[in-house]
Amino acid sequence: MNRTKLSYKDYQNDKKTNYAIGAILIVALLGGIWLLEQTIAPTHIVFSILKKGAIYSLVAVSMNLLNGFTGLFSLGQAGFMLLGAYTYAIFTIPVEMRDSVYQYFDGGIIQFTIPVIAALVLAGLVAAAVAALIGLPVLRLKSDYLAIATLGFAEIIRAIFQWDKLGVLTNGSNVLRKYPTFSSTLYPFLVAGICIALICLLINSSYGRAYKAIRDDEIAAEAMGINLFKHKQQAFMISSFFAGVSGALLAMFQTTVTASTFRVAMTYEILLIVVIGGMGSISGSVIGSFLYIACSEWWLRFLDQTQFINGWQVPLLRTGFRKVVFAVIIMIIVLFFRKGLMGDRELSVSRIRAGLHNLIVWFATLPARIKGAGRRKKRQAGEKTTVTDTAQKTKQEGGADQ
């Protein structure tokens, strides 16, 4: 073989095999989760990490659709999640439970329930409808101004949902509970997976190209006949739809809903995930969200507790130190790794195949290369050959190795 190092492009045209491997990987992932559920106690923290990670993946990808692909810097994601969470909860609490949930509001005004799947879709639709209304004035703004306006919107929504006068619908500042939830980790994986797959299809369609064109150069996009406002509005609504669905999933995960959980800090978390993963990379957002959730809920928890090593108390470790470490990590990323983990590339099957191939080749040729390097060193130390001589000899050797 002449070329030992392959790029992912060498595999890109092999579509059938790529799809087959992709399907096998997805089945393996779901099967792995199923196996995990059969073997480990369901209270183990790994399950809550996986569930929350899947939910955050969806909302991070939806935010990436706006920020990374359409170039609209919006910070309203928590607001749309809130809308989704409340919509889901309000319409699925069983009628016989409503008296105890809405105890201060005489059981609330809605006295019917709809199926869970319908409620999930409705959660997205409500978020998208509100996005359409807000988009009319807000999407005429650019960059920072758009961010401020959407941030303000999210806060206003939160205040409205906590308002006493709307208590018959939202239960005021009291929690909503007793609605159907999920117990299996597969559930959020399936719902989030289907939604993310839909977003992928959208991004690879001509609409996705139009969004990217708007991100790159608005004037040129307009000259190509792309209606700027229509497409921005579209992207904003679609992003909000999926944020709404993920809000509903989050409500199921938490088993209770209060408006106070959907703070600005939540939007920042999601933004952080998008930046860590890479603006404009869907797989980056997914990897980023599992990584972030695992770190903040599990791996870095020890930073919040006083630790002793052989009776010596480790300094600095106390409640809140985790946040300090996070802040430092964010600064490092923003200063030195501005493109995040993935930049705007995607982790595709062809990339994985090329990576595996190169890894195998690397290991297979390792002994030969070590030998070659050793010989070269010996020669350089022993005989005093001229530089050109050595170079020529190594060249010949390299050819022989292959």
Place this chain on the structure above:
Amino acid sequence: MLKINDLKVNYGGIKAVKGISLEVAEGSIVTLIGANGAGKSTTLRTISGLIRPASGQVEFMGENITGLDPSSIVSRGITLVPEGRRIFPDMTVLENLKIGAYLRHDDLNEDIEWVYDLFPRLKERHWQLGGTLSGGEQQMLAVGRALMSRPRLMMMDEPSLGLAPLVVKDIFSIIREINKKGVTILLIEQNANMALQTADWAYVMETGTITMHGSGAELLADERVKEAYLGKRTTQAQPQQ
């Protein structure tokens, strides 16, 4: 094909175009030359619907298209190659070409092949990001992208801007080739020499009005044009310091 009647365009209080009339015949290359700030770009941007005129009329194939939005003007067959190329830097060459055909819903392969034939360099680099191309290649991409919408009239805003003389020559020969395929061309240029050599008909624009018009060869020989745009050496030329 394209007819402009007493077009006036203002930017706030500034009158950029003060009532111009011009005509572009089907199948021809028409050029609009003039100094900076003469209103050439504004005229093109108004035709393509990016700016609304204060008064006047733009007629295309006998239809009044004044004040329509850009997408419906593109769909009628008028495409603009904007000044400074403005390709999409973070999209691949192929994606850039496909965006040019955004309003079309039929098969693109034939047109992509045509563009690749015109610019073999683009075929070589079809997977590269637009921003990594050289200036000349970006101009080729901008022209190719515009052709993807199958325009009847292609308007080009200073295609020679910032390009080496040899590359400019290439671009102009390709403009002629495209024209031979039946695309009418309206060209704006500062490089008056090249533009007048290429054009069938030319207009000279100065501070918002059209001051001269004639065939390319006529204007090329005109004393006033020579003095103003071609850097004519008069007999009593004094050595510049």
